[in-house]
Amino acid sequence: MVITSISPLWFHKGDGISEVALSLHCFLQENEVNSSLLHSNNNKTKLFPMSNTTLSSMVDSNVFGFSSFSCFLKYVYCSKSDNFILHGVFQKELLLSAIILILKRKNFLIIPHSSLNITTYTNFPLYKRCVFKVISKFILKKAKAVIYLNENELNNSVYKGNNFALISNGVSTGSFKDIYEPDPKVLKLCYLGRYDINHKGLDRLIRFLSFLKVNYPDLKWSVDMFGSDSKNGKKALLDLIRSLSLENNININGPVFGEEKQECLARCDLFVLTSRYEGMPIAVLEALAQGKKCLLTKETNMLEPLLQKGFAIEFCSSDYDKTAMQLLNYMNVSQEVKKREAEEIHTYAKLNFSWSNIALKYRRVLEGKK
Known part of the structure; x- marks a missing residue:
């Protein structure tokens, strides 16, 4: 079977779409698929340093960049592949590719990567609507099929067509770094992601931490944050932290990749993500693969299934006391129970989100199988 994927790729930062596109491409090849990946924004990517060597190392001879937009479209038009996967919706390269594929009667899947989320849609400018x-x-x-990551993303989509399939994101689950010796007196939180204050809900998190410091002084905590400043939110985030006198509790760091990212996750007690909207965030899957319980808002689209398993704590943006009490309860759990729980979380990630199984599901959808 021949499958061609089309996606923007960024190598100067941590980027969920790039990671999904490259990982899916690699694991399709492992599932005996003749897979290729068209780099739809090659000229833009060249303007930035290639800082994320973990992603760039996944580029193989079947990942193609193009010198111009016209060369890219010509390649799509002349492609002999009958099956395509489009990563995204609104980029002009993807829109025009889809039109070409329709005219040439090709099979194609669209992965919206949260771009059809109703929260995102309400903030669209008029032309985008x-x-x-x-x-x-x-x-x-x-x-x-339009590929949704779970039922929450499906239910929150502005597109209501019947041609959909549910396939989750995947994660590398091979290594489990059980290296952390926790301090039972201090709760260590970890955040991975862009310093995008509104999308990632970082204002929610910081204001909750201020509340925690004032109203629960006996609960000792620290937060390590790792991410890129691609949305230019870092200065505003630092200003907010300083205004609330939290600079001694919160450490702001640059992005981390590969082994370094895994080690950062391994050294925390809980992973935290307080986003206002998500599809299925890769960072949460990476935390699960490292056996970490997660503090999540319902808008991450990961809270409900993880709560059912006991692998998450709900961040209640309208009830800080409830969130604080759940953290206190977590601190009172024995280290033996936490270690056993970490092993269960890692196993859950391996069974449900391994890329090898995810790639097989994409192949079956394109083949018309359930």
Whole structure:
């Protein structure tokens, strides 16, 4: 089977779409698929340093960049592949590729990567809403399937067509770094992601931590944050931290990748993500793969299934006391129980989110199988 994926790729930062596109491409090859990946924003990527060597090392001879937009479209038009996977919705490269594929009667899947989320849609400028109406009537309905990561993303989508499939993101689950010797008196939290204050809900998190410091002084805590400043939110974040006198509790760091990222996760008690909207955040899957319980908002789309397993704590943005009490309860759990729970979380991630199984599901959808 021949499958061609089309995706923007960024190597100067941690980028969930790039990681998904490259990982899926690699594991499709392991599932005996002749897989290729078209780098739709090659000229833009060249403007930035290649800092994320973990992602760039995944680029193989079947990942193609193009010198111009016209060369990219010509390649799509002339491609002999009958099956395509499009990562994203609104980029012009993807829109025009989809139109070409429809005209040439090709099979294609669309992975929206949260771009059809109703929260995102309400913030669209008028021109983008008009574009969506055209897309929903023509492109999305012609896709073999629109791929949602879970039922929450499906239910929160502005597109209501029946041509959908549910396939989660994946994660590398091979290594489990059980290296952390916790301090039972201090709760260590870890955040991985962009310093995008509104999207990632970092203002929510910082204000909760201020509340925690004032109202629960006996609960000792620290937060290590790792991320890129691609959305230019770092200065505002630092200003907020200083204004609330939290600079001694919160450490702001640059992005980490690969082994270093795994070690950062391994050295914390809880991973925290307080986003206002997500599809299925890779960072949460990476934390689970390291056996970490997660402090999450419901908008991360990961809270409900993890709560059912006992692998998450709900961050209640409207009830700080409830969140604080759950953290106190967590601190009172014995280290023996926490260690056993970490092993269970890692096993859960391995069974449900391994890339090898995810790639097989994509192949089956393109083949018309359930």
